[in-house]
Amino acid sequence: MGDLLRDGLNWLKQQRTAYMTSPVTYRRAGSGSQNDAEVQATFGKTDYEVADDYGATIRTHVIDFLILTDELGHEPKAGDVIVADGRKYEVMNLAGEGPWRWSDPYRTTLRIHTKDIGNDP
Secondary structure, three states: OOOHHHHHHHHHHHHHHHHOOEEEEEEOOOOOHHHOEEEEEEEEEEEEEEEOOOOOEEEEEEEEEEEEHHHHOOOOOOOOEEEEOOEEEEEOOEOOOEOEEEOOOOOOEEEEEEEEEEEOO
16 A cells, blocks of 8 residues: 555645646846746745844734745745746745745645745836
8 A cells, every 4th residue: 555645645736736826937046037937836825923122023924835846946045036927026034944945744845935026027
């Protein structure tokens, strides 16, 4: 008998990729448009809290993009930009987590943390 959890997660990944993704452009920081990559991504969000210098807790969220590891082909880094639906989203470090994390235990999907930086001209 195979690994039922892995098989189930693969099936869910296939369904998400087939029915819940949109094309986005991934741009590496500091590189020209010749290094742009067209990939499929699922929009998401991560809620988090940070304490300011006065001890007040600020609750907010970041926009996440779930992208298959094999499709992106490299590790995301802060400063990269994802263009989706005419908007630009800059990859950012999330306090204590870095700019991305694995979205599944088998490391097939990246959850990339971003902030909206405006329209893509």
